[in-house]
Amino acid sequence: MNYTTFEDFAISEEIVTALKALRYFKPTQVQQEVIPLTLKGKDIIVESQTGSGKTVSFGVPLCESVSWEENRPQALILVPTRELALQVKEDITNIGRLKRIKATAVFGKTSFDTQKSELRQKSHIVVGTPGRVLDHLQKGTMKFDKIRYLVLDEADEMLNMGFIEQVEAIIDFLPKQKQTLLFSATMPNEVVRLASFYMKNDRVSVKMESDEASKPKILQSFIRVQESGKPKQLLDLLTVENPDSCIIFCNTQEAVNGLYTFLSKAGLPIDKMHGGMVQDDRTAVMEDFRKGRLRYLVATDVAARGIDVDNVTHVVNYDVPEEKESFIHRTGRTGRAGKTGVALTLVTPSEERTWQGVKDFAQQEITEIDPPSARFVQHHKAAFEKKLQERPVIKRARNRELNKDITKVYFNGGKKKKLRAIDFVGTLTNIPGIDADDIGIITIQENVTYIEILNGKGHFVISEMQNRTVKGKALKVHKAKK
Numbered sequence: 001m002n003y004t005t006f007e008d009f010a011i012s013e014e015i016v017t018a019l020k021a022l023r024y025f026k027p028t029q030v031q032q033e034v035i036p037l038t039l040k041g042k043d044i045i046v047e048s049q050t051g052s053g054k055t056v057s058f059g060v061p062l063c064e065s066v067s068w069e070e071n072r073p074q075a076l077i078l079v080p081t082r083e084l085a086l087q088v089k090e091d092i093t094n095i096g097r098l099k100r101i102k103a104t105a106v107f108g109k110t111s112f113d114t115q116k117s118e119l120r121q122k123s124h125i126v127v128g129t130p131g132r133v134l135d136h137l138q139k140g141t142m143k144f145d146k147i148r149y150l151v152l153d154e155a156d157e158m159l160n161m162g163f164i165e166q167v168e169a170i171i172d173f174l175p176k177q178k179q180t181l182l183f184s185a186t187m188p189n190e191v192v193r194l195a196s197f198y199m200k201n202d203r204v205s206v207k208m209e210s211d212e213a214s215k216p217k218i219l220q221s222f223i224r225v226q227e228s229g230k231p232k233q234l235l236d237l238l239t240v241e242n243p244d245s246c247i248i249f250c251n252t253q254e255a256v257n258g259l260y261t262f263l264s265k266a267g268l269p270i271d272k273m274h275g276g277m278v279q280d281d282r283t284a285v286m287e288d289f290r291k292g293r294l295r296y297l298v299a300t301d302v303a304a305r306g307i308d309v310d311n312v313t314h315v316v317n318y319d320v321p322e323e324k325e326s327f328i329h330r331t332g333r334t335g336r337a338g339k340t341g342v343a344l345t346l347v348t349p350s351e352e353r354t355w356q357g358v359k360d361f362a363q364q365e366i367t368e369i370d371p372p373s374a375r376f377v378q379h380h381k382a383a384f385e386k387k388l389q390e391r392p393v394i395k396r397a398r399n400r401e402l403n404k405d406i407t408k409v410y411f412n413g414g415k416k417k418k419l420r421a422i423d424f425v426g427t428l429t430n431i432p433g434i435d436a437d438d439i440g441i442i443t444i445q446e447n448v449t450y451i452e453i454l455n456g457k458g459h460f461v462i463s464e465m466q467n468r469t470v471k472g473k474a475l476k477v478h479k480a481k482k
């Protein structure tokens with residue numbers, strides 16, 4: 001069977017419509033393989049690079065298969081990093097939006113109690129990092145008896161990061177009758193062992209050969225520099241390159257902090273991200289960078305894995321990564337979706353040996369270039385400074401089209417007032433012109449409730465609700481701020 005469109009998978013119309021609104025028109029190779037096999041109930045091991053469209057390949061069948069009526073989690077997706085958890089949650093939410101699929105992200109360094117209360121409500125699909133997921137399972141704050149799907153995303157990374165014991169402990173909690181999908185860029189022995197231990201005997205292996213067309217196009221070069229002049233050398237390089245969107249990787253949090261201070265003093269629209277920052281700050285920085293409000297990000301490897309930001313034009317390795325694989329992850333943030341990217345690595349004399357190892361491992365053409373001369377830098381300065389003054393171009397969000405008819409509405413009452421989803425649905429569907437299809441995801445917290453109103457009817461609902469009550473209670477109702 002040839003799958004040239006998403007309709008060919010015979011999936012529900014709501015999902016096909018959402019995919020079109022997200023500007024996904026033609027299934028990628030991995031989607032053509034994985035979606036039908038998953039819908040058939042197979043356990044699958046997928047060897048595929050990030051950037052191949054794998055999130056959609058499991059997101060579509062999961063959103064198709066979970067039952068909206070069942071409130072408890074039916075699918076669990078394990079990922080190695082918190083940023084990836086948020087990203088996958090957003091992708092799933094987008095794909096399942098018109099089916100009103102509720103995805104919940106759980107990960108460390110953020111409030112356990114907030115996640116606990118989210119998990120107590122409708123949560124069809126849970127995306128999380130192993131440590132926090134296990135914590136919820138052990139404390140009984142996440143129900144697992146209805147889980148029918150387990151996805152291990154970036155399995156090799158999860159094992160590299162030492163999550164193996166947690167992953168195994170999580171699997172032991174879950175019902176035996178379930179479907180398991182495992183995605184990994186490489187297949188080291190531990191991943192193979194995990195698969196043979198925990199997946200069905202008739203599992204299917206899918207290996208995506210990366211052909212020339214699907215390989216990221218990255219122009220790789222490196223420059224030999226002295227340790228002492230590094231910040232200035234970098235600034236010279238950035239002046240000459242004048243990137244539109246650039247991630248600079250350092251090996252340590254201290255280096256990130258130092259370089260961030262130096263470059264922000266130089267006037268660059270920049271922020272920083274590393275594991276020592278609180279999660280809310282990390283999330284906010286990522287969002288600013290993703291939207292294009294920041295043109296530069298200086299980060300440790302927490303920003304290297306799986307993160308999908310449109311049009312990152314440049315990646316700079318300010319430090320040579322100590323782990324060889326990290327070089328591939330870092331530079332893979334550019335050159336995505338058919339665009340050509342530029343990757344530059346600064347190499348000091350003390351890093352020479354590590355660099356040789358990285359180069360041998362990467363097996364890519366990496367050209368040595370000379371540091372730009374003072375004259376050359378001067379020549380480019382005016383254009384560089386002009387761009388610093390320009391207002392950033394805000395990147396178009398992929399889900400803009402999908403969300404344009406959706407308004408999130410705030411109600412100042414929740415569980416404490418004993419309000420349940422059914423009370424809100426009853427009130428809203430009593431408004432002439434509003435029916436159940438116009439109501440999206442409902443999130444009830446202790447004191448507040450958020451409801452997505454679909455089909456462009458949000459403002460109408462808000463104005464009607466000024467004179468109506470929910471279960472006899474008059475509530476403040478307005479457009480939600482976030």
Ligand code: AMP
Pocket residue numbers: 023024025026027028031049050051052053054055056306308337
């Ligand atoms: P992933 O492998 O999940 O990290 O996805 C890589 C990139 O491909 C993401 O930017 C997706 O938005 C994009 N993508 C996924 N599926 C499709 C598709 N069918 N058509 C176009 N772009 C896609």
